[in-house]
Amino acid sequence: SQKIEQNSEALNIQEGKTATLTCNYTNYSPAYLQWYRQDPGRGPVFLLLIRENEKEKRKERLKVTFDTTLKQSLFHITASQPADSATYLCALVADNTDKLIFGTGTRLQVFP
Amino acid sequence: DTGVSQDPRHKITKRGQNVTFRCDPISEHNRLYWYRQTLGQGPEFLTYFQNEAQLEKSRLLSDRFSAERPKGSFSTLEIQRTEQGDSAMYLCASSSGTHTDTQYFGPGTRLTVL
Secondary structure (H helix, E strand, O other), X not given: OOXXXXXXXXXXXXXXXXXXXXXXXXXXXXXXXXXXXXXXXOOOEEEEEEEOOOOEEEEOOXXXXXXXXXXXXXXXXXXXXXXXXXXXXXXXXXXXXXOEEEOOOEEEEEEO | OOOOEEEOOEEEEXXXXXXXXEEEOOOOOOEEEEEEEOOOOXXXXXXXXXXXXXXXXXXXXOOOEEEEOOOOOOEEXXXXXXXXXXXXXXXXXXXXXXOOOOOEEOOOEEEEEO
16 A cells, blocks of 8 residues: 655654654655645645655755655754754655645654 | 635534635635645645646545635635534645645644534
8 A cells, every 4th residue: 555654753852953854655656755844733834845866955954865765755954943843744746646645744842 | 925825714513514614825826725634644635626627536525525616716615514523624725836836835724523
């Protein structure tokens, strides 16, 4: 069956450290993958998109990698801050459709 | 602010009642999506429109659910004969064209069915 898996346990890290979140997928062949941030009671906010022919994408303190062999994307936040605390969702477009499929999200908590 | 707006933000209803939600997308966006999100889960795709045409519907969308986008601008999502299992956050998103375009989400409508 097709699945997108993110670590359902919350990730707790200290301010200033690098947070690394994982997204694994099975039985998909996405041309690209997206990462979103969601705060409680709000809609997701787009962060980054990485295409299958890109190994890595950066935006300020954010970095995303995409390994189509391992079927995995890693999302890194360097020099993390308490304001980075949120749920982070990965999403991909299902084969032969135009709909986004989201993972369950990983909640990140950054402590001062 | 010209982002995606949704109305109402919260809706409490009794089982068996009908409810209707509205979404106003970013004005120049021709694609509009509806998702449902329950606690601890990611958003689940329900349906999407390209202009006024409804192009895809999820199998999650039972016949009690109907969505419209009559003039290719705002959209409505109606749930008839609500059930307690319909309690969720209903999210709307819009984008400017192809499926690789960023989707911009609204704040959602939280539905509670008693």
